[in-house]
Amino acid sequence: MLRIPFPEYLKEINSKVKEFLEKKEFKVGEMNHVLINEYKPGQGIMAHTDGPAYSPVVATISTGGGQLLNIRTKENKEIIHSVYLEPGALSVLHGALYSELHEIEENLSDDISRASNFHSLSSPLENGNFLISRQTRISFTFRNVRSTRFLPKALLKTLNFDSVS
Ligand SMILES: O=C(O)CCC(=O)C(=O)O
Secondary structure (H helix, E strand, O other), X not given: XXXXXXXXXXXXXXXXXXXXXXXOOOOOOOOOEEEEEEEOOOOOEEEEOOXXXXXXXXXXXXXXXXXXXXXXXXXXXXXXXXEEEOOOXXXXXXXXXXXXXXXXXXXXXXXXXXXXXXXXXXXXXXXXXXXXXXXXXXXXXEEOEOOOEEOOHHHHHHOOOOOOO
């Protein structure tokens, strides 16, 4: 992957993510990659692993609405965890779970009673109901790409980047 600088607003968020990961003693290099996904209600992401191009510590910030993330075993696709990614939350996928599959189902609502983190959620129940309607969710997923290449300074300048972060 080619290195280009993060925009200013992401640099600030990235340094907070870094601070958090260091405090929790996660062993990961600099987060040099961010993927921004937008999910409208009813949209999700199919079961997948992030693979060997990244270090196995991935940090995701959720904004907008929440979504339930399932972790499935690679072997028989059984759901072993469901975590509700609520707005404002930072979630970290690491360790043994990194190599299993994760997915977000294409639903219009999420049953948060299924969530392993149910008791630590701050999301209020909707009318005492465990089903939370989806709102558009935008996630920021920070990763460490193990192998990157620098672009020549002249090319960065042509592309309007002043420096590489
Ligand atoms: O948006 C999320 O929370 C998950 C994103 C994800 O799994 C991916 O982009 O590979």
